[in-house]
Amino acid sequence: MLTDEERLTRAHVRQVLGVRRSSLLLLLYVVFYVAYLVTGGLVFAALESPAEMHLKNKVNNARNAFLERYSNVKDEDLEELIQEVVRASNRGVSAARNVSGEPNWSFGQSLFFSSTVVTTIGYGHVTPLSKVGKIFCIVYAMVGIPLTLVLLTALVERLMVPATVLLQFLNSRLGHLYQPFNIRLLHLSLVVSLLVGVFFLLPAGIFASLEPEWDFLDSLYYCFISLTTIGLGDYIPGDSPNQPYRPIYKVATTGYLLVGLTFMMLTLTVFYDIPQLNFGLFFLMRSDEMTGDPEKVRLQTPGAVGPKYTQQLDDGGTGRRAVVRVKSRRDDSPSPEDTTPVHARP
Template identity: 65%
Template sequence: MRLVVPGCVHDARGIPALRIFVLVCAMALYLTMGASVFQAIEAPLERELEEKMAQIKMDFLRDHPCVSDDDLELLLNEVVRASNRGVSASRNVSGGPNWSFGQSLFFSSTVVTTIGYGHVTPLSKPGKLFCMMYALLGIPLTLVLLTALVERLLQPATAMLRALNASLGHLYRPFTIRLVHLMIIVTSLVVSFLVIPATIFAALEPDWDFLDSFYYCFISLTTIGLGDYIPGDSPGQEYRPLYKVATTFYLLIGLTFLMLTLTVFYDIPQLNLSTVFSSVKLDEDPEKMRLSGSGVMGPGYGIGGLVMRDDYNHHDQRRSVVHIRPHLDDSPSPEDTTPVHARDMRVH
């Protein structure tokens, strides 16, 4: 029997409509704020570049009176159209063929990981058809692979959490220990997959500074993939195919570690804001929740994921260890890796 608070309408899944409305308004406000900031920062530079290009065009027409403005416009349109499809019209800009094996492998990885830079696209209709079929099978396969790799990485991550609890449990609250554990994982991610790769890219790419390289790493690992910076496309790039293959492996490994970091983050109830807008109740039966697919990472995981598969098969068993009893509003002990939604807790 569900208690309905007057003035708070619930939908079929039990999520308060007011919460959904607040979330939609917050998202709209965030998008509006982002649009305003981007417009304020980028619009002046865009106008400056437009004026510069207009001046270059006028200078060219003045120095070449035999060329008409319409003919120049037709040429520029063709150049822009080819550039948008990954083909450069300048002999000094092209970094080599776009469909060598290394480049093709790099393109395939951006498709199945949904990064999708967009700087190189299939030109033929058979290529476009194959790209759709390839992505249809490749994206789920990539998700399965990344999930399996994260599951493996969760074992040492959980062992680290238990070690921290064993050494610091008598000094700090479980929530503090989980934050320390999260900070270690985040620091490892930033250093190993953002700072170090950005330093390498800045050294290998002649036109990139450290900020450009760091920006590329962040945009790629978050699968945003704007395509404004692409490694290995500089003129005269040495070992370009090998460079593309190495970048492909970097992206796959980096995405795996990013998923691990998000899993550890979502396992901390105080930081998992999605539960505020979820119909999942903390007193739900864990087996029922598992079968209904509520786990983020699939079977064998809780809401956050720091749960081994055996915990579902033997959830009635208790480990013979001494647990630190947390406060009611605190995180569960790091030793207790039972899913958040399966614990016998009540939110007041």
């Protein structure tokens, strides 16, 4: 029988070892992440530098040809015109249409801009020009981003119902043949296939047919960059000259982005519901590592991996102890016996 002092000492040792383990794993992950960023920088530099040099040479040749054709134009005047055009282009005003195309702040364009702000996609091709517009954009984003997150979360919660039904069906049909983890992987694969087919490949084909200067790869690239909220802004639908029905096109693209982001969040939720694939759990300092009293109820992070904890309570003065079993909210610990949530079991 261990004394209270021995139990506290062992609990302290477990706490120190647990914190050191999670901190070491986090340090190794940071090193790996920095190496990943450096590798990305090197690869992008190697891939894009030749294309950049080719484009620079093309621009220089076009500039020199223009000066040779129009010898009465001074190089300084041409440079001033180019800088003015570049400044306007960076603010969303294109000189390619002689500044006479549809304005950027029509209703369709403005609705599209609003959606890119509140969804944090932020293409950056069109930005507020006035000071009042910039202030309104700040306030609008501060209110709109949380509202969008609440909306997407609520929609994902409802989409999890049919996703769970699909998981139940797979368990009922394949549970006697495969391990629960393998069934969860099959379930995730089906959800990912639906995401790729309906929200990447199909829209990419539509954009490729509507945008005169986009091929299928450009369109697929746009869909991925948008639905992952990277939003580089190098490809924007509906901005080509003489685009028919541009306001309707922009509104339809806004709807696509909202629905696509919802399904993207659903896919991530299904992914993180598989404990073996949720690598972030390795870096958590769990509560049983942070407390020195082993008799307290261990509170577990929702969805975290861990054993079923118990708490012993004194039953009055009888000397008997009642055992209270405390389980995590999701009963999907990574034991090889069963990793399926209780609500998704047949």
